[in-house]
Amino acid sequence: MKTNELPNSWSVTASATAAQYLERLARELDVPVSRYEEAERRYDSVGRWLCRDDSTLKDLNPDVYVQGSFRLGTPIRPINEDEHYDIDLVCELTASKTGNTQQQLKEMLGHEMRLYAKANSMQEVSEGRRCWTLQYADGAQFHLDALPALPDGEIKRQLLVEAHLNTDWASTAIAITDNEHPGYRSISERWPHSNPRGYTDWFRSRMKTSFRQIREAMAIEAKASVEDIPSYSVKTPLQQTVQILKRHRDMMFEDDSEHKPISVIITTLSGLAYQGERSVAEALGGILERMESHILYDHRRDVFIRNPTDPQENFADRWRGAPEKRTNFFRWLRQAQEDFANIATQVIPQRLVEAASRSFGARPAQAADAGRSRTVTLAGLYGKTSSVMTASHKLPAPWPASRTGSVAISHVTWTGKGFSRPTRLHSNGQPLVKGASLSFRASTDIPGPYEVFWQVVNTGVEATVAGKLRGGFDLGSVARGNVTHEEDAAYSGSHTIECFIVKDRHLAARSGAFVINVN
Template sequence: MGLAAKLFYNPEDRENTLAYRVRPSDVQVEEQQERWNDLATFIRERLGSAFGLPVSSWLQGSYKFGTQIRPARTGEDFDIDLGVYLEWPGDADAGDVSPLELKREVQSILDDYAADDANDATGTAEPKTRCNRICFDNDFHIDIPSYHLDRDADVRDLATEDDEWEFSDPKAIYVWWKDQFEGAERDRARRMVRYLKMWAALEFQISSRPSSILITVLVAQSMATIDSESVSGDDEYFRAVVEKVEARMRRSAVVKNPVNSSENLNRLSAEDCAKFVDQLASLRNIADRALGAADQFDSADIWSEAFKHFFPLPKVEEQAVAKSSYHENGMLSVIRYDPDVKITATSGGRRWEGINAVGPIPKGCDVHFAVLSPERFPNGAIVYWTVRNEGAEAEAINDLGHVSGTGFVKDESSAYRGSHFMDVVVKLNGRIIGRRRVIVHVSGLGIPKRNSPRPAWTRLR
């Protein structure tokens, strides 16, 4: 088990783990469930009336697999896949409904649903080749792939914008996934998929990003070949998964659908696929360095190269003494330059100050951070700042922080209630020589206006 294993996954402190920070909150899962249930009912009723045929629906994709991640960047959405099935016996081509006719009817239904203000929908997108899309408040959308279903034969065909039926069976691949693992091993596999998906979301833009199903299949196949006796903890498992996936992709860029050998799940271009493999090699290097780090904080800092602000830091750290000494092996230890940080929060005429901690301060403050006595750092030292947000408000808005850059000063703002961290790391030639976790307590209160105008009846006439 590596030094940072409990920062990957720890049921005893779940909120301070990567496993918790990359997934949607329990509240967000519940909100999404309420929305897709309501939408599914609406579509089934309207589609059944339009064609006079039985209609069913089935949740699929990462939500169904239990591998959904929260948006990695501002402006990106949660993604839910809700399949709708128009049923008739026999082949899809034997029916009276064409693929394009089905997709256009679904689009019309989604437009009507979005037009109702009570549904919290922000609108629909132009139909995609294999699905239709409706977008909602709180940063999520639902993709609606439409199928023909022969229930007796248990065969499905996907309607495409090219007016063709495409053989596709989301249920079969989900059953395959479930059969790969049992119990705790399936839970670990889900976490491995989420870790790799979040890394990919941070590393690649949407247009060049490996798909969720590609990552899911690669992780499942990789875990089946890992010697569980040789690894322990999610950090070591993740390193092993990355190594296996990289080796697999170097052997062949073709990743066959395990339930349909004629389908290649890798739809990346040759150039994007090569970049994916190269970045997997870089990720493996990060994992090796993190697993070989000197202490838990250093290991967490290295993992943060891959997972940015989503990777947590230890809550309690042992600060090294800032003096020169020799280890028993005769090597000179690194002199510590743990920074002290002055925090100044202002709002209107009010002001709060602190050293290494401040608050509680209200929401809406401008917050200035400044390293004290920067002249004591050696030449070439670089100060790195990372914001890590916690709490229900930050989770609801999908803002768990960001990498804030470098320098001796930094400006931020207080936006969410809770305890938040500005993590400061000082490096020289890429090696940590100092660190500080600065805590900012934010209350749920806003700042009332001071000396507000008095009622008219109190003024002199």
């Protein structure tokens, strides 16, 4: 059943000025790369400690990995400089539920965490409901929550099968400790469950295409392999939208953090509502418009926000005992819609800053405006290549995929005015002079007969004004076994061309984008 708590007709389109501003704002809200790297060093250090030769847990093969926003790529800078970053870890141990209670497993990890804190001259470890918390020294701005867990994918799968629910993500489920659980001190098969790896896989599946395109573009600019680009340096419109919504929530509930909408609800509903939009403004508008439609209700009108990787878990289960949490969520969503609509309609930079300051804070709002005069490259996380790779006018391939071979743009030359000899051109190389003639040759191992299509994607003011952004598919020709194509560098900007081989009405191979820069 759908709710009537919010209007379903809400919709807004951002101005070009506001759309560009929101891209910069998202970058200002993101955690600096140095923080990601520091977080990685800290949880690696804990993992090495638990696996050291004299660790009491060594024989239980500790598997330590990060969960939460740092794993999803959605952490945000604290509102105040004095606030800390949370690093959420899972310490997965190959122990048995038949030989250990939740309490015993938690104490086993607690013993080692106390030793770690002592060895590193840290404060005494504190115990939470589910985790052990390490507090780092003043100035580090980090605290680390370590969750003890056991692998429990098969048990979770059986429970879902019995309930006739989806088991697609169950294999990575874990059993966790919770000192408020009725079986905390008893030997039992029924432990609380979680699935941070499965949730991450689900969230990434919602943005798979844009993540891949942006990462490939970053690799091209950095002249590196895709694998060399760390996943935390890639930010998709879905991740950036989650960051914007979380900051808006934090500002709105700065004086009532206990009852603010929790991040996992915002992240889940955003992931469900995301439809592959290629810009922050489009994603933000679409998600705010569709978010409510993914909230379910039972026969008592209780809210059910289903965990996509564990259909038995309701992320809104605490709303029953705390109705103000439910009220605050819908109040926040209405305010987010109103504030985004206000920002989206602005075309004057100063008005944008004023509107954004109220929703996100003065510092990031002003920094996003100052960013208008800064050139940011993909090597620094974003840039013009990212824009052309994720341009909204770039159409998806219309053929069903059945990759049976490969194709590569193997040879590209350009000839400028007044030049008689063609010059070899490399992808994303030095800018060409406008008016140059381009010749592309592709090589493929697909046996004939087949069809060849070329996709040209232009960006920039000149191409926009001329109505030549393109983004569709042009039928090419194959002459004597040679796959070639000719173009002119007619517009300033960054542009791409990609070759597609279609056989029996299926996409047999695609080359990947070749980037051309034109002055």
